[in-house]
Amino acid sequence: MGLAATARGLLELTRPVNTVAAGALTFIGAFVAGGAFDESAATAAAVGATWLATGAGMAINDYFDREIDAINAPERPIPRGAVSPRGALAFSVALFVGAIVLAALLPLLALAIAAVNLVGLVTYTTYFKGLPGAGNALVAYLVGSTFLFGAAAVGDPLAGGVLAVLAALSTFTREVIKDVEDVAGDREEGLNTLPIAIGSRRALGLGAVLLVVAVAASPVPYYLGTFGVWYLVVVVPADALMLVAAYRSFEDPTAGQQLLKAGTFVAAAAFVVGRLTVA
Structure with a gap:
């Protein structure tokens, strides 16, 4: 393999779309907390740390999953x-080091969240992934915590709390x-994931129930006064996409996952619109 092919492979290891999305969620957390621009240096450090840590987590996951990926995803860089x-x-370790350096510039609570998340990223594949539901719950926490991390970076972690819960619930479903x-x-x-432990349809049913809970709770930020009415206008289509995704996943998991990811992006846009239009 040439240098260009290796560089492309390293970039693919980081799952650029997921990495950029994680950074965007961190920014949204800071934005909702009202400090994304007033505390621009802290916001930039938090987003950068999220990018690097997410990329590192993706890379180390592929390292440990290389034998599984030879079956499930032979097109990935290592297989x-x-x-x-x-x-x-080595690439993963370098990214983790960069994430730690940036996180060290942030307030103590944000640094603590980063430390917990780094441990979670490293232990996901080696320990939690093979435990029914535990790996799904860990990934759900990691995604939801990006909002907390961004908000904590600018000094107001509670501002990201509801968003973190909503994101975690929908992420659990996507992971299932x-x-x-x-x-x-x-x-x-030999992994004992949730679908293997209880059956695919039961696992999908559990995911669908949690997604319905998230959809039902999605108006809460509006009623709490965190977001303006335009949040509801944008979040309703996101909710619809997610519910359709849950339904489709029973017949076509790939299509269901794609729809759920699209719904998640629309929901993230709703958070931004809601913050911009709050009275």
Whole structure:
């Protein structure tokens, strides 16, 4: 493999779309807390730390999952030979170090959230992924905590609390759908994910219930006065997409996951619009 192919493989390891999205959620957390621009240096450090930590977590996950990915996702960088396992591990460590350096510039609570999340990212594949529901819950927490992290970086962590819960609930559902897609490879590796432990349809049913809870709770930020009425205008289509995603996932998990991801992006936009239009 040439240098360009390796560089492309390293970039792919970070899942750029997911990494950028995580940084965007951190920014939204700071924005909702009212400090994204007043505390621009802290916001930039938090977003940068999120980018690096997320990329590192994705890379180390691929390192530990390389044998499973040879079955479930042979096109990924390590199985196809674009990046060596050792290279992926070294790359992940470098990104983690960068994330720690940036997080150290932030207030103590934000630093504590970052520390917990870094441990979670490292232990996800090695320990939690194979425990029914535990891996899903950890990823759900990690996604939801990006709002808390952004808000804490500018000194108001409570401002991101409701958003963190809503994001965590929808993420749990998306992770369950992903596990349903990966049942063959996970079973081959001896993992006991939620769909393997209780069956795919029951796992999807649990995810759907939690998603309905998230949708039902989505107006809460408006009623608390955190967001303006335009939040409701934008979040309703997001809720609709998510509910359709839950329904579709029973027949086509891949389509369900894509719809759920789209709904998540629309919901993130609703958070921004809601903050801009609050009275």
